[in-house]
Amino acid sequence: MKKTVLNFVAFLLIITAGTTGFSQKLITKTGSIKFQASIPSYEEVAAENKSVSAVLEQSTGDFAALVLIKGFRFKVALMEEHFNENYMESEKFSKATFKGKIEDFDSAKITNTPKNFTLKGDLTIHGKTKAVSVIIKISKAANGVTTIGSFEVKPEDFDIEIPNLVRKKIADKIKINYNFLLVK
């Protein structure tokens, strides 16, 4: 009798371990990041990258994202070349990364209506790391969550020099929009 009870307990343990032991990671490899550095009445300075990788650990709210600089696409070839060669130096610094945590993240609280969370962490661009805190909107999606948001960065914070000649044509603050559909 005692043995069957023990067996039963062991069996229950195995089941619970099996379900909770599964890492609750939500991932995407095709997230999108757009940036906009245009100044009204000048040429549009904008690009989009549709192959951003991101991981969200649901149990802790840990969040990481990685974007390959060469994957940003502009409308004009020369602009893309300048972006890669002169400003981002993408041969040397091929990626930008983010590592951080969504504060008070609880997957049970996520609903179909977007809810604001604070995402804090380290943003690395052009080989330089800076601590940032941004608002992230999270809503429920099929098999995962959708996270969207936008924030602004200054090129000088990441040692990106913009020559005086084009200074007037590029915004001081660059707006970055992101949209990730994270799934299991």
Place this chain on the structure above:
Amino acid sequence: MKRKRITLIIVVVLLLVTAGLYFYYGFLFKEARNIAWEVPDFSITATKLSSDYNSNPQKADSLYLNKTIEITGEITRQTDSVLILENTVFCLFTQKTNEKLINKSVTVKGKCIGYDELFQEIKLDQCTINKQNN
């Protein structure tokens, strides 16, 4: 004499205009690269590409980064606009792939944009399928 001069002026003006137009459209506002039309610099297997990136990422970057390359391998995953070859090469397509291609061997052409450490994959964008090998 006068006629010769006028012809000369016309020729010079025409030349300047064409040069100007060429500079404007061919250089200043040249459209972004179209990988589908480019001839690949390398044509290798997915396994070779990933072993190059695993053994020496810097050297591999200097070889493949931003280049148009042709990769051959078996498709291990397929979603709307993505094919993954041999679990290691991520290919993003500009158009959705409708055919079911999983477990088939294909040759994909695309632009190498770098190594993704989060998923340990090499990423290619603007891909097109060059041929199905079966």
